[in-house]
Amino acid sequence: MAKTDEVIRVPFLMKMEYRYALGAYASRFFQELKDHGRLFGIRCPECERVYIPPRPVCGICFVETGEWVPVSDEGVLVGATVVRLPFIDPMTGERRPVPYGMGIIRLDGASTAMYHFVDETDDAKLKVGRRVKARIRANRKGNMRDIECFELVD
Amino acid sequence: MPQKVAIIGTGQTKHAAKRTDVNIRELVNEAVTRALIDAEVQLDEIDAIMIGNMEPFEGFMFPEHWAVEGWGGYLKPSVKFNTGGTVGTTTIAASYYYIAAGIYDTVLAIGFEKQSDGHTQTAITTVGDPVWERTMMAGAVGNFALMASTFIAEGGVTDEHAAKVAVKARHNGARNVNAHLQMPDLKVEDVMKSELLSWPVRKLDMCPQSDGAVAVVLTADHLAKKRCARPAWIRAVTTAHEQQYMGDSPKRLAVMRSQTAASRRLYKMVGITNPRKELDVAEIYEVASWAELAMYQNLGFCEPGEAGKLIDEGVTLMGGELPVNPSGGVLCTNPIGATAMIRVAEAALQVMGKAGEHQVPNVKTALATGYGGNAWTDAMILSASF
Numbered sequence: 003m004a005k006t007d008e009v010i011r012v013p014f015l016m017k018m019e020y021r022y023a024l025g026a027y028a029s030r031f032f033q034e035l036k037d038h039g040r041l042f043g044i045r046c047p048e049c050e051r052v053y054i055p056p057r058p059v060c061g062i063c064f065v066e067t068g069e070w071v072p073v074s075d076e077g078v079l080v081g082a083t084v085v086r087l088p089f090i091d092p093m094t095g096e097r098r099p100v101p102y103g104m105g106i107i108r109l110d111g112a113s114t115a116m117y118h119f120v121d122e123t124d125d126a127k128l129k130v131g132r133r134v135k136a137r138i139r140a141n142r143k144g145n146m147r148d149i150e151c152f153e154l155v156d
Numbered sequence: 157m158p159q160k161v162a163i164i165g166t167g168q169t170k171h172a173a174k175r176t177d178v179n180i181r182e183l184v185n186e187a188v189t190r191a192l193i194d195a196e197v198q199l200d201e202i203d204a205i206m207i208g209n210m211e212p213f214e215g216f217m218f219p220e221h222w223a224v225e226g227w228g229g230y231l232k233p234s235v236k237f238n239t240g241g242t243v244g245t246t247t248i249a250a251s252y253y254y255i256a257a258g259i260y261d262t263v264l265a266i267g268f269e270k271q272s273d274g275h276t277q278t279a280i281t282t283v284g285d286p287v288w289e290r291t292m293m294a295g296a297v298g299n300f301a302l303m304a305s306t307f308i309a310e311g312g313v314t315d316e317h318a319a320k321v322a323v324k325a326r327h328n329g330a331r332n333v334n335a336h337l338q339m340p341d342l343k344v345e346d347v348m349k350s351e352l353l354s355w356p357v358r359k360l361d362m363c364p365q366s367d368g369a370v371a372v373v374l375t376a377d378h379l380a381k382k383r384c385a386r387p388a389w390i391r392a393v394t395t396a397h398e399q400q401y402m403g404d405s406p407k408r409l410a411v412m413r414s415q416t417a418a419s420r421r422l423y424k425m426v427g428i429t430n431p432r433k434e435l436d437v438a439e440i441y442e443v444a445s446w447a448e449l450a451m452y453q454n455l456g457f458c459e460p461g462e463a464g465k466l467i468d469e470g471v472t473l474m475g476g477e478l479p480v481n482p483s484g485g486v487l488c489t490n491p492i493g494a495t496a497m498i499r500v501a502e503a504a505l506q507v508m509g510k511a512g513e514h515q516v517p518n519v520k521t522a523l524a525t526g527y528g529g530n531a532w533t534d535a536m537i538l539s540a541s542f
Binding site for chain 2: 011014016020022024025028053054055057061062080081082083084085086087089090093104105106107108114115116117118119125130131145146147
């Protein structure tokens with residue numbers, strides 16, 4: 003049999019659509035965000051941590067949460083970076099334009115943090131400790147992108 | 157009483173960016189054949205096969221199906237594991253539990269990934285929660301850069317410290333024939349001048365994407381003593397999981413609650429009070445130079461804030477007090493489903509005195525760790541005696 007150095011690769015493209023159920027807690031969170039542009043967390047009665055995303059059980063205390071509490075649309079950057087590496091956006095399948103800012107944001111009144119975009123691409127300005135404010139869209143659909151991004155406020 | 161468990165043989169492929177000379181089955185067969193030869197074990201002496209892999213990367217649902225063809229799995233008990241980056245250590249942990257429980261005596265553990273067959277950066281977004289996190293995923297590098305930024309904010313580490321870790325890894329890897337990246341002449345300034353991917357992470361701070369496989373033969377003590385002059389005994393194994401969402405863990409890298417908890421629990425199990433003195437070598441799952449620095453303090457090799465000092469003083473270099481990743485680590489070789497098991501295989505090679513050019517002299521106690529998913533941790537201690 004003839005030996006060949008040629009590499010034959012078999013391409014395979016798979017387009018699959020998933021439909022994830024939000025569940026009771028996320029439904030309530032996103033309904034509030036969509037209808038009123040407000041953000042809520044949920045408090046653990048034992049350790050008093052306020053969780054975003056809201057959830058039925060505090061993982062640390064293993065007790066039922068319960069009390070919904072409003073959290074601010076402002077907070078602080080606990081992590082920050084300007085992404086410069088081109089990367090496929092999982093929502094569109096297209097390459098996401100670079101550079102863009104990202105942060106780990108702890109909202110005032112919340113104990114946990116969230117990852118989101120920050121409208122800043124200057125490495126010198128996008129720093130841990132900076133204050134940020136959510137830019138909430140006027141036309142909301144009830145998902146995380148109702149928060150368009152965060153912007154530096156100080 | 158649990159059976160004592162030892163590693164009596166390991167096998168690795170030549171790891172590379174693209175092993176287009178083999179398909180996945182052939183790649184794994186290469187590691188399995190080497191492990192069986194190394195352990196001097198026949199296939200009919202293997203009671204069960206444990207397989208670790210991350211299916212989304214290759215887009216194949218049943219990798220364990222392939223275990224029959226060339227991996228020796230025909231009619232044998234076989235179990236598949238998928239725990240993210242930790243899968244290799246989880247697969248070893250499961251093998252250990254099966255043997256310790258007396259269910260099997262001899263187990264073949266396999267880890268593999270052929271990243272060039274799929275699209276890692278895209279598949280990795282499925283790590284994020286679909287409702288809350290996935291729209292904001294920034295790939296492995298962006299996510300890691302955010303974690304590193306929280307660590308830098310704590311103080312005590314600089315770009316130069318990170319670059320020194322990256323150089324250490326590549327110099328060590330150049331003495332390991334199986335390592336993917338071979339960069340014996342890399343300099344600190346080369347790392348600091350390499351492309352900025354996402355501050356503070358530069359190209360040479362990151363691990364590569366590799367094709368590779370590893371196989372490990374584990375057996376119970378009554379066989380280990382007969383089969384192997386110097387087995388690597390698994391003294392203790394533990395794992396620790398984090399809370400659900402990426403933003404749940406404060407100081408996700410600088411403290412990494414799962415790693416701190418798992419390592420302290422592990423040290424207690426074997427009576428280690430000063431890991432820097434009592435460990436002879438560590439093979440840790442460092443996805444980037446910055447992660448290795450954070451892990452020095454998380455694993456108790458130094459006090460918080462002193463990781464930079466540790467690399468400055470050469471403590472973790474070959475010839476230092478506690479060499480970390482003499483194999484070159486993940487910074488040289490990263491076939492994800494195999495990566496954590498390579499840490500165990502390399503720790504075993506060090507204990508068995510079979511690490512060749514990258515052997516640390518006189519290793520009696522070694523630490524191996526796995527890191528993955530939402531900052532969770534596997535950890536184990538291997539030693540020359542039990």
